[in-house]
Amino acid sequence: MSTSRRGAFIVIEGLDRSGKSTQADVMLDRLNASGISAKLMKFPDRTTAIGQMINAYLQSKADLDDHVIHLLFAANRWELASTITQTLESGTHVLCDRYSFSGIAFSASKSALKHKEAIPTPSSSDIPYTNPNLSYIWCRDPERGLPAPDLTLFLDISPEAASARGGYGEERYEKAEMQARVREVFGQIGNEMLSHNQNEDRSEPTKDGAQPRWVVIDAGNDKTTVSKDMWAHVEPLIAGVDSPIGRLWYSDDN
Numbered sequence: 001m002s003t004s005r006r007g008a009f010i011v012i013e014g015l016d017r018s019g020k021s022t023q024a025d026v027m028l029d030r031l032n033a034s035g036i037s038a039k040l041m042k043f044p045d046r047t048t049a050i051g052q053m054i055n056a057y058l059q060s061k062a063d064l065d066d067h068v069i070h071l072l073f074a075a076n077r078w079e080l081a082s083t084i085t086q087t088l089e090s091g092t093h094v095l096c097d098r099y100s101f102s103g104i105a106f107s108a109s110k111s112a113l114k115h116k117e118a119i120p121t122p123s124s125s126d127i128p129y130t131n132p133n134l135s136y137i138w139c140r141d142p143e144r145g146l147p148a149p150d151l152t153l154f155l156d157i158s159p160e161a162a163s164a165r166g167g168y169g170e171e172r173y174e175k176a177e178m179q180a181r182v183r184e185v186f187g188q189i190g191n192e193m194l195s196h197n198q199n200e201d202r203s204e205p206t207k208d209g210a211q212p213r214w215v216v217i218d219a220g221n222d223k224t225t226v227s228k229d230m231w232a233h234v235e236p237l238i239a240g241v242d243s244p245i246g247r248l249w250y251s252d253d254n
């Protein structure tokens with residue numbers, strides 16, 4: 001790889017039990033087996049002091065206000081943002097299991113969604129909202145300016161198919177109703193990102209600074225098919241990236 005090229009920042013997103021962690025491991029092995037330098041990161045990173053607070057919340061050992069836990073998840077990314085940037089600049093690819101999109105989707109799912117018409121799955125609209133203050137925009141704001149992924153692979157699976165994979169665990173958000181709502185917000189994020197996919201020149205930030213590459217992968221398929229589908233989007237990036245690292249939802253004028 002030429003020294004002027006940086007690593008690619010690849011995020012894997014999706015509901016619980018969509019296969020993110022499995023697929024991230026498969027991809028890391030594949031890259032490393034080809035002698036390509038790649039680092040796997042995961043959010044929440046439960047090893048830091050902030051991560052331990054998040055862990056206690058998720059395991060219901062601590063109760064926190066919905067705004068507070070949202071900001072802790074975002075802070076957990078900000079405390080590792082320089083590690084991401086430095087790793088990419090050293091020429092190593094970063095694979096990331098969950099990122100800002102989970103941060104928005106899980107918190108905003110506690111609130112009513114403003115743009116209902118943009119949401120593809122109205123299935124859980126009868127579920128009461130627990131916190132009307134966590135608007136989509138409020139949830140997105142603390143993520144603004146974080147290193148932007150070059151590619152986000154959204155592993156899409158219905159909550160029904162996900163729970164058929166052995167059920168959810170014991171953690172706070174691992175409930176079918178919440179997962180259905182989270183999928184709706186992921187749909188809204190996907191629409192927002194896909195609307196930028198028209199912009200072919202990815203070296204230029206889009207109007208609101210979002211990096212547009214968002215790809216939906218059918219995660220209901222078998223493991224090998226999913227890996228293959230994901231790889232088709234990753235392969236063009238493994239020679240490295242020429243453009244500077246973008247910033248999420250960021251532009252100079254706001």
Ligand code: FDM
Pocket residue numbers: 016043044058073074098099100102103104106107173174
């Ligand atoms: N989660 C994850 C959030 O609510 N916000 C975030 O910013 C992130 C990264 O934490 F339910 C939720 C998603 C999931 C829980 O994640 C723990 P893992 O991937 O299961 O550890």
Ligand code: MG
Pocket residue numbers: 016171
């Ligand atoms: Mg989990």
